[in-house]
Amino acid sequence: MSGDDVIEAVFEAVAAATPEIRESLVGRRRYEAGENPSGEQQLEADVYADQLFEERLLALDGVASYASEEREGIVRADGTSADADSTKGKTRAGSGGDGGDGDYHLALDPLDGSSNVKPNNVMGTIVGVYDEPLPAGGDALVAAGYVLYGPLTTMVTARDGRVTESVVHGGERHAATADLALPDDPTVYGFGGRVPDWTDEFAAYAREVERELKLRYGGAMIGDVSQVLTYGGIFAYPGLTTHPNGKLRLLFEGLPIAAIVETAGGASTDGERSLLERTPEELHERTPVFVGNREYVERAESALSE
Ligand SMILES: O=P(O)(O)OC[C@H]1O[C@](O)(COP(=O)(O)O)[C@@H](O)[C@@H]1O
Ligand SMILES: [Mg+2]
Ligand SMILES: [Mg+2]
Known part of the structure; x- marks a missing residue:
C-alpha cells in the first residue's frame, strides 16, 4: 500500500x-x-x-x-x-x-x-x-x-x-x-481563555483586533477555526498568566490545525514561530496557538515580543 x-x-x-x-x-x-x-x-x-x-x-x-x-x-x-x-x-x-x-x-x-x-x-x-x-x-x-x-x-x-x-x-x-483558501479580507476573530487571565501584551493585541474584526467564539477550536477558514481572521488560545502554555495540546490540536491553516494560505505561531517548526517533548504538551491570516499572526508575534 x-x-x-x-x-x-x-x-x-x-x-x-x-x-x-x-x-x-x-x-x-x-x-x-x-x-x-x-x-x-x-x-x-x-x-x-x-x-x-x-x-x-x-x-x-x-x-x-x-x-x-x-x-x-x-x-x-x-x-x-x-x-x-x-x-x-x-x-x-x-x-x-x-x-x-x-x-x-x-x-x-x-x-x-x-x-x-x-x-x-x-x-x-x-x-x-x-x-x-x-x-x-x-x-x-x-x-x-x-x-x-x-x-x-x-x-x-x-x-x-x-x-x-x-x-x-x-x-x-x-x-x-477542492482548493480551500483563506479569504484575503479577514472579518472574524475568536480568542480563548478568561480575559482577566490574559497577559498585558495579549490584551493590548486583542483590543486592536476587536476594533477591526467581529467576535466569533464558540468554545470548540474546530468550530472557531472553521469560522476563520471561511471568513478570514484569527483564532487564538494564548498563553495565560495562570497557564503560560495555554490550554491546547501541540500534538493533537496545534500541529494539525496549523498544517491546515498554513496549507490554506494562512499562518500559525506559538507566539514566536510557526507551530509547524515545533516538536513536542511530551505527548500531552500544551502550547499557545494562533492561526489565521498572516497579517494577524505576524501582528500577534510582534505584540507578544514587546
Ligand atoms: O472553555 P475554553 O477555555 O474557552 O476552551 C475552549 C477550548 O478548549 C477546547 O474545547 C479543548 O478541546 P477538548 O474539548 O478536546 O479538550 C478547544 O476546542 C477550545 O478551543
Ligand atoms: Mg477532545
Ligand atoms: Mg480539543
Whole structure:
C-alpha cells in the first residue's frame, strides 16, 4: 500500500465513523467518565469516540500506532503500548519497535470541544498523520484533517499542499471545495481563555483586533477555526498568566490545525514561530496557538515580543 493510499484510508475511516459518533452522543451526552491525561473532565462520549477511532484506525494497513488526547500512552498496531513517560524526550531516529509494519502514526483529538455536547453546540474530531513515531513534530506531519459536527457534518483535509472540504453524508465524503483558501479580507476573530487571565501584551493585541474584526467564539477550536477558514481572521488560545502554555495540546490540536491553516494560505505561531517548526517533548504538551491570516499572526508575534 502506498503512503497516499494509507492517508486516504485513514480519512475514509474517520469519515465512515462519523454517523456512529453522532449517534453515540444521544446516550452519552451528560455522563462524566473521569479525567483525561490533561486533568480535564471526560464525558462518556469522549471515551466512546476514542475507543471507536482506535479500533478502526489501528486495523488499517500501514498504520503503526495511535495516540489520543483521551489516553495516557500510545497504542501500537502490534498490540503493545508505550506509556507517556517512556516517550518523553525519545530520540526520533528510525521506527524500529514503534509499531510493527506500518509507516504512519496517528494523533487524534477524538472529540474537540466536547464540553459543547451538553449545550448541543458544535464540536469536531481532529486527526494528524505523522511518518515518525510519536510524539513527532511538524516536519513529520504528512497530512491532517478535521471533522466538524455542525448542522452538517463536514470534513476538511490538508495533504500535498491542498486543503479540501467535503460534506460527509452517510459516512461518505462528497467534495464541496477542492482548493480551500483563506479569504484575503479577514472579518472574524475568536480568542480563548478568561480575559482577566490574559497577559498585558495579549490584551493590548486583542483590543486592536476587536476594533477591526467581529467576535466569533464558540468554545470548540474546530468550530472557531472553521469560522476563520471561511471568513478570514484569527483564532487564538494564548498563553495565560495562570497557564503560560495555554490550554491546547501541540500534538493533537496545534500541529494539525496549523498544517491546515498554513496549507490554506494562512499562518500559525506559538507566539514566536510557526507551530509547524515545533516538536513536542511530551505527548500531552500544551502550547499557545494562533492561526489565521498572516497579517494577524505576524501582528500577534510582534505584540507578544514587546
Ligand atoms: O472553555 P475554553 O477555555 O474557552 O476552551 C475552549 C477550548 O478548549 C477546547 O474545547 C479543548 O478541546 P477538548 O474539548 O478536546 O479538550 C478547544 O476546542 C477550545 O478551543
Ligand atoms: Mg480539543
Ligand atoms: Mg477532545
